[in-house]
Amino acid sequence: MVNPDMAVAVRTSSLTKNFGEVRAIDNLSLDIEEGQVYGLLGPNGSGKSTLMKMMVGLIRPDAGEISIFGVRPYEKPIEVRRIIGYVPETPRLYDFLTAREYLEFVSDLYGLPEVDKRTRIAHFLEAFELSGREDEMLSGYSQGMRQKVAIIGALLHRPRLLIMDEPLNGLDPRSAKIVKDLLNRLSGEGVTTIFSTHILEIAQAICKRIAILYGGSLVSEGTVEDLKGKAGMQGSSLEEVFLMLTGGADVRSVVEELSR
Numbered sequence: 001m002v003n004p005d006m007a008v009a010v011r012t013s014s015l016t017k018n019f020g021e022v023r024a025i026d027n028l029s030l031d032i033e034e035g036q037v038y039g040l041l042g043p044n045g046s047g048k049s050t051l052m053k054m055m056v057g058l059i060r061p062d063a064g065e066i067s068i069f070g071v072r073p074y075e076k077p078i079e080v081r082r083i084i085g086y087v088p089e090t091p092r093l094y095d096f097l098t099a100r101e102y103l104e105f106v107s108d109l110y111g112l113p114e115v116d117k118r119t120r121i122a123h124f125l126e127a128f129e130l131s132g133r134e135d136e137m138l139s140g141y142s143q144g145m146r147q148k149v150a151i152i153g154a155l156l157h158r159p160r161l162l163i164m165d166e167p168l169n170g171l172d173p174r175s176a177k178i179v180k181d182l183l184n185r186l187s188g189e190g191v192t193t194i195f196s197t198h199i200l201e202i203a204q205a206i207c208k209r210i211a212i213l214y215g216g217s218l219v220s221e222g223t224v225e226d227l228k229g230k231a232g233m234q235g236s237s238l239e240e241v242f243l244m245l246t247g248g249a250d251v252r253s254v255v256e257e258l259s260r
């Protein structure tokens with residue numbers, strides 16, 4: 001239910017996107033309120049990344065509408081990207097740069113003032129426990145360290161909306177907790193985060209509300225408690241989707257740290 005006093009950060013109505021015969025997003029209507037940490041939860045192939053790419057303006061819908069604070073991203077990509085921070089599923093960084101050079105490059109793209117640039121980069125390197133490593137080439141960074149640099153790069157220009165596609169991939173439990181705490185702090189400042197995952201326990205630990213996608217359709221939407229209650233109804237489509245959302249042993253330690 002949308003609170004009339006809240007601004008809508010993202011609105012989709014009857015949104016549809018096909019890749020050939022595959023319907024990646026199917027007639028999706030969804031409102032995401034400003035200031036939330038909002039989860040897109042669904043098994044692999046359910047359309048999460050496609051939806052996020054449409055939010056950022058990288059993919060044009062085939063039918064229906066999508067708007068970011070009232071603006072269509074595919075019509076005004078520059079305007080929208082100024083207010084969005086995007087962490088793609090597989091971030092592409094420049095191997096031949098150091099972390100500091102990469103982050104300075106990103107700051108320059110957004111036109112951050114010199115002083116602001118230096119203090120913000122130093123602040124986030126410290127927060128993500130990368131201080132002391134910033135002058136090493138990214139080619140030597142681990143997957144988790146690269147993921148942290150990609151997240152920092154998405155935060156430097158103070159986005160109003162953060163779109164993070166499976167951002168905890170490759171992060172150790174401690175780093176995952178740093179991301180969680182950061183998102184909560186940003187939410188307190190009014191920043192909206194949209195966060196995708198195929199792991200129920202991660203959505204539960206990080207997000208206030210979630211939308212469950214399957215086959216490109218919205219299966220259900222609400223707080224995790226609402227949805228778990230509904231999934232208890234045997235034979236419901238939600239029950240089936242929950243059964244497909246598997247974490248596995250490799251994420252258990254991350255989930256434990258997030259739940260502290």
Ligand SMILES: Nc1ncnc2c1ncn2[C@@H]1O[C@H](COP(=O)(O)OP(=O)(O)O)[C@@H](O)[C@H]1O
Nearest residue numbers: 019022024042043044045046047048049050051
């Ligand atoms: N560029 C593409 N070309 C063809 N098919 C695609 C492309 N991108 C996504 N798809 C298909 O669309 C569906 C949704 O994919 P995706 O949005 O990546 O799902 P998720 O992020 O939930 O795993 C899948 O069937 C996938 O194979």
Ligand SMILES: [Mg+2]
Nearest residue numbers: 048049050089
């Ligand atoms: Mg994906």
